Amino acid sequence: MRPLKTLQKLYDEESQVVITEKGSPPRALFSGENFLLEDLPVGTRVIFPRPPLAGVPNVKAAIRWAINHPEGMEPLHALLRPGMRLTCVIDDISVPLPPMATPDVRQSILEVVLELCADSGVDDIHLIIANALHRRMTEGEMRRMVGQKIFDAYYPDRYYNHDAEDPDGITELERSPCGSHVVAVNRRVAESDLTVYVNVNFVPMNGGHKSMGTGLANYASLRAHHNPQTIRGSDSYMEPKKSELYRRNERIGKAIDKHLKVFHIESVLNNRMFGPATDFLHKREEDYTEGDRLKFHAMRYALSKVPRAAARTILNSVPAPYDVTGVFAGATEPTHQKILEKSWQQYVVPVQGQSDIVIFPIPFISPYSVNSILNPLLVQVMGLGYFFNLNRGVPLVKKGGVIILTHPAFDEFDPVQHPSYIEFFNRVLPETRDAVEIEKKYEREFAENPSYVHLYRKGNAYHGVHPLYMWYWGENGRQHAGKVIVAGAENNHVPALLGWDRTDTLTEAIEEARGFMGRSASISLLRIAPTVMVDVK
């Protein structure tokens, strides 16, 4: 009979946490556009996502209820006046990941809001995508997001992307005497009688004050919080109380709320990322049926046989059948608070203590590579930025510990979406990886480069300064980890430029990590995706 101590170790008080033992099955881990199937050392703690929460049975009814019973504001219908100028601001394609199966929740919200506006005699309406310095969404992506009917009625004159570089399209609401603190928003929004923000919450860092303060701002305004100092001051991006990023956004958001009337409609999704064909990825490997195993091996084989670009296209073309688990509306803070609670409920798994070594499997997609390539800087931001921060203030990995990423770390960039990333990777990183120095020496140059500004405004490119932001985003993980190893990297130079070690296999990476941390080092695997967050006790 097993001693009680072993049994405790096996279950760790939480069914989403499994401690690997001798007979445990190998784990299916994302590694770019394919999967690894890996046996992990006995004693490895595997943290699984929670099963998807049940969605609301009638999304439109939930939306109507929310806008009729808002938090801290009058109902939407009471704010509408005939002849008023109204702007609906919509979250961009960076959330959710992968894009959700149609109808997108944003479409459902807009259908309700626009119908109400029509009934109230409001016809001066613009729809603006809050893309900040992200790439402009393409016509096809915009159509998919709001549906054919809304698209036909509003595109292109009244349904468009925010342009942070349009000198006539931005209004400064506040500016400190030295110019270091600027609160700027889209002019149309500033001149509207009412703004309705249509949000979709994917992780707790979305929504709230970030929506308006970031999504509709310009470079001068974003500099206040998109910098290495703010990132270093944040214990987690996902926990408002421990996030300097959140605090600075809050300051800007409060200033916006002082000047503008904004009615937030926030929605939260469950983590049902995979449809019927691949829904075994939601399960623990212990619970796989023979059918699941067969499907997994067939998928893995097929993905390994097609060129990477084709695998990418296949994976990007499969939308996620998310369910809407809640819709709340009203003033910024009380609305967002409700959303946060729902979000924690879905994502947070409590675990006991930090680990010396943590494995993050990196999938093919990130908020900044939808319909594009997860280039090396985006691999970095996924591992050291987002996954490292999927906690409530205490990282899963110990200070000075080892982070292992599974990804091929290929040297591929998309010149259409990420032109300035190419220069950053090849020119700046060979010189320095110090975020503060990079900010001082290169940020202005990249931000003001007329070619990058043009590609952002007229093409579908991320803003010139965006790769620097991606580098800052990884600052927490970089400062915290003693070593980063990328397992399965297909070349030497990408890990070397990023300051990482590389190994051919995960087993070798674990060996190297144990060499660094000691033979008895504890190991955790965050079996992501679907999305999961930890609450380290």
Next chain:
Amino acid sequence: MPAKAAFYDVDGTLVKTNVVHVYAYYAMNRGSLLGIAGRTLATAASAPLFAAMDAVNRKKFNEFFYRYYAGLSEDRLISIAEDMFEDVLKPALYEQTRDLIDQARRAGCRIVLVTGALDFSMRPLVRHLGADDLIANKMQFVGGKATGKVIPPIIEGANKANAIRSYCVREGLALDQCHGYSDSSSDYAMLAVVGRPTAVNPDMRLRSIARAYNWPILDLK
């Protein structure tokens, strides 16, 4: 931050025209009505030949074509330039040209046009775009009449790069901070000499060079 400039090739980069259009306009607008008709026909007939020559050797093409100007007075050339700008260049400007130039100006760049065309033919465009300077070929005039010869060195190919470098030295600009824009692989030297080159509506060869060197590629409309 050191002073910097953005250098723009003109034909095919900022305007849809090719240098042949400008020459053709001048050829058509000199002399008598009958002569105009004759020359128009002759120019139209030889346009494909000019285009081919231009593609093969821009320098030879320029030298060959500048002979057409021989005997014209400076005043006449300048007044034709004004008409030519209104009739040919202005309608051919890409819609996004002004945005591109405004952005460079906001980034603190001095705006300089660099072209193999003759300076007087480009002055109206310089004024229209609010450019700060022009690097262009200069026609030799004797007694107020054009000789048909250009004061060397002819601005094309590698000489564009030399002219840009000299301009930066003279004006105290940091060449590695400067931007260069061109559509043609014949301007490779001009793009390579500045620190921030960009291919604009590039021809096939320049597109492949830009891809190889990771230069940004703009498609102006």
